[in-house]
Amino acid sequence: MIRQPARDAMAAALVALVFIAPVRAEGDIAHGAQAARTCMACHSFAPGRHMTGPSLADVWGRKAGTAEGFTRYSDALKRSGLVWNKQNLDAWLKSPGALVPGNAMGFPGIADGRTRADLVAYLEAVSTGRVTAPDHGLPNLKKADTASLVTAIRYCGDAYRLTTADRKSHTFWEFNLRFKTDSSTEGPLAGKPVLLGSGMQGDRAAVVFARPEEISTFIQRQCS
Template identity: 45%
Template sequence: MAFAGAANSEEKAEMVKKGAPAYRICAACHSLQPGVHLSGPSLAGLWGKKAASVDDYGRYTEALRKEDLVWDEDTLNAWLADPQAMVPGTTMTFRGVEKDDVRANLIAFLRRAMTEGGTVKVVKEGLVSERMASGPVPPELSSLGANQRITEIRHCRDGYFITTADGAKFPFWETNVRIKIDTSLRGPKKGEPVLLRSGMAGDRVSVVFSSLAEFKNLVAEKC
C-alpha cells in the first residue's frame, strides 16, 4: 500500500507536491492560519497534537473529545479514509479519501503544513496560495457602506422590514431572510447589524448581528 511506504520514510518532496492539490478538500472547511476557525478548527500547528485540543475552538463532538488520538501519519490515514468509522458519532461531514496514494500524498502535505510555522512554508514554496491557506474566511463586516448597515429591522406577519443607514427601506419575505451572528473580529460593529444580499434576484438576504443579545434587542415585532 502506498501509505505504508510513506509512513516509513522521510517526507518526500514529490509526495508533498502531489498532495498539495488534494488539500482543496480540507480547505473547504479548515484554515491553515493560526486561530482562524471556520466550519472546523484551524489546522495550524496540529501535527503531533492531541485531537480536540484547540482551546479556543468549542465545537468538537463529545465522541472526538473522548478519543485518545494524536494527529500523525497513522491516525490521519484512518481519519481521512473514513472519519465515521474511526470515531463513531463525529459530525465531520466528509466521506473520506478512498485512494491510498491520494491519501498518502495528502498526509505528506499535511505533515509539512500542520507543523509549527508550516503555513508560511507551504505558501512560500508555492504549494498552495495564501488564499487557499486562509480558507473560506467570511468577509470583513465592520466597515461596510451605509447601504448595508441596518438602522431598523422589524418583523410583521410573514415579512421582515429593514431600513439601512442611507434611508432605504426593504420588505423581505421571512423565509428568504437568514439571521446570522458573527462574534469574530471580522463581524459587524456592536449595534450595527449588516445586510448581505444573495440570490439571482437579490431577494434573498442574510442579516448579520454581532451577538445573540443584539438580535433580541434590535428586532421588533411590529406592524
C-alpha cells in the first residue's frame, strides 16, 4: 500500500504533468526563436531571400532541396527524398551529417532535445504564418544612403580610393577591400555599388555591386 505522503507527491506530480505536458508538446516558441538566431547567420525567413543556406520561409512540409531559386543545394540533400516535417527536422537539427551524409550545411547540430523541439515548433510557427518572420538583418542595398553609395573607385599603388555620394573619400589598402555582388531583390541598383562595413574597424570594408560585369569597368587606374 502507498503511504499518504507518497500519494500526495504522486498526485502533485500528475497535476504538474497535466499542466506542463500540453505546453511542452507545443514547444516553447520564444525559446525556439532564441535558438533560431544561430541559424540566421546563414538563413533568412523572408520568402526568396537566400543566403549561405536557402530561405526557410515555407520550409514546413516542403520537400528537401526544393526552395525555388536556391541553386547551391548538395546532391545529397536533393536526392534525400525527405519532407520537412517534425521528425525529419528534429533529426536534421540533431545531426545534419547523420541524417544526410555529404550535405553542405556547415552546422554541427544541437544535442539538447528540448532546444530542438522548441526550435522545430518555432520553424512551424513562422513557416505557417502564426508568428511573424524575424528580420534577417541584412540592409536593403537599393535604399543605401549617400554615405554608402559609391560614385567612384580609383586604384593607385596598393590603395583603392573611394568617393561616396556625400562627397567623402575613403582610402583602403587593397588587401582590406573586398568586392562582392548581390543579385537578390535587395542588392544594389545597377551601376550603384554600395560600401559596407567601413564603420566597424575602419580598415576593412566591402563594395557590393549589382553584377560582376560592373566591377572592373567601375574601377579606374588613376593616381591623383
